[in-house]
Amino acid sequence: MSSHHIVRDDQEPALIIANGAACQPELLGQLLEWSPLVIVLDSAIERVMELDIKVDVLLGDFDRDFNPEKYQTTQFPIEIIHTPDQNKTDLEKAFDYLISRNIPAVNVVWATGKRADHTITNITNITRYRDVLKIVILDDHSKVFLLPKKFEKWYPAQTSISLIPIGHVTGIHSSNLFYPLQDDTLTIGYRTGSSNHVTQDGIVTIEHEEGDLLLMECID
Template sequence: MSSHHIIREKQEPALIIADGEACSTELLGQLLEWSPTVMVLDGALKRVLPLGIKVDVWLGDFDSSRDFDEAVIDYPFEKVHTPDQLYTDLEKGIMYLIEKGYPAVNIVWGTGMRMDHTLNNLHSLKKFSDQIKMVMMDDYSVIYPLPKKFIKWYAKGTMLSIMPLGKATTIKSKGLKWEIDHRSLELGDRTSSSNEAAEDGFVEIEYEGGFLLMMESN
């Protein structure tokens, strides 16, 4: 699988391939077409290189590097050793891109398999939401932080879950099948899971405090 057909450094989103459940080759190929920089996190490298993907950056604490043969370790990409255990590999990857001046990143293989990794990766979308634009994708969902004022066109019946990380307050919506009218949502108490676009048209969401994720589900 090749990539980098169109290279516009730091104008198109970088791509991070994490170490969770692999997505379809179709989704991965679509993202590679528009990704001038491909970063692979630590142990995922052994699954990525056989796909023929041109990797630009390999980042992690490299605890699993002993599982790779010398030919892989000598592969001509940038190797970024980040041994600090205070941050997850995904956090360190996002921090690297922020430091390099990237405005946006798409993330795949960030869900599935270990649930603690999935939850930590979703937390990363909150942690860095004011520093870089982030979208996490798998074969079932597109997930991204919701700004305080949001508007987007959807086809009728598109499944949309509005999920708080912590608590989000004074939320109101327009265009959902089950509207949210100045309510608060709080993880562990109330969410707006499995909502949907009421008609073909724009969905609008506003809220005052806290943090919300949008999950567009297939």
């Protein structure tokens, strides 16, 4: 597992490798194959190097006596981005970097598992980027992304889908889900739309009026 760049000119989503639990090599390989740009957070670089992955951008606050210069040769050419701002996570800084380059979409791996606080923060913080960056967080069991006000996608029957509100979400309507939502309200900590599934092969439609609603495509 080493190369990517089969596509060029940012035609496909970039890839960010964070420092949570690793995913299966098959998933990582599929994403690398179609990613024109690979960003690795500094805390994960040694793990990534062990997998012989070509890195385009190394980004982070470089604390704990971290020396990024040693990767200039082994990962040449590599762009090294120092982001010392402690008011944002390194993952948020990577999102900001992509926005500065006018890259519209990104897949993120190794952002879940391990520490629960990191997992919750990584997933919920994508809401602030709703209008500027399409973010998908993937691991071996889930694909997580923020829904637009109206969402339509074809799914096979029995696909597991969870709808998780970030805060309070109102006016939710759905079609082709086993547990239908009709002008429903979901509130984190009180009522969520976890463990629903697709009724039959076909289009699933989900609409909501106000709030931030995550869709999680889940595999046991």
